[in-house]
Amino acid sequence: MAVLPRDDPPGCQLVAANGWTLVSDDDFEAAQREAVAGTAWVIDGNSLATLPIRAAAADTIIVVDPHPLVCLLRILRRRLRYLGGQHSDEVFDRITGEVLRYVMTYRARHLPRVVRCISEHGRDATVLHLRSRRAVRRFVTETRRQRDIGRRG
Structure with a gap:
């Protein structure tokens, strides 16, 4: 976090x-x-315990939800890159069976609770659910375009 x-x-x-x-x-x-x-x-x-605090105060909530296999490939890529050591941002690579299970079961077990919590506490927020890198890129491009229009306006 x-x-x-x-x-x-x-x-x-x-x-x-x-x-x-x-x-x-x-x-x-x-x-x-x-x-x-x-x-x-x-x-x-992704702390569900404090999500109500964030959701209630947010005007926009973005849920980035790539496919679990994409997540696993990214984990594998980081593991190979850092060899289980420390990343350049001082984060240690601590991949465990528990982490892998969480990734594989996130959509079925955890995401429904996140969605319910957002629905309950983030009623006034705009919610975006981005499921692919392409969707994230489109969002970023559109946000930048709107920002640039606002600067000119």
């Missing part, structure tokens, strides 16, 4: 404190509440 306020550089992590030590659930929830109290923010993450 990373919180990226628009005015701050990337890398403000909420889950990880110094040295990627997990923060307490209470501290994590408090940081989520503080982040969404701002006027402009982007939060990337």
Whole structure:
């Protein structure tokens, strides 16, 4: 989970404190509440426990949901690239059987709970469900186009 306020550089992590030590659930929830109290923010993450906080405050929710086999191929590619070590952004490659099971069962077991939570708590938000790299590219292209039109207008 990373919180990226628009005015701050990337890398403000909420889950990880110094040295990627997990923060307490209470501290994590408090940081989520503080982040969404701002006027402009982007939060990337999949914590279902704090999704109600984010969904209730969001004007737009983007669910990126590639096919599980695509996810597994990307995991394999990262494993081969970093050989199970540390990435350049100081993240350790910790791929376990539990992670692989989560990826393979996400759409059936976890996504329905995410969708229900968004429906319940993000009623006023625009929800985009992007299932492919092509859909993500189209979204980014359209968003940039609209931004550029707004700058000219």
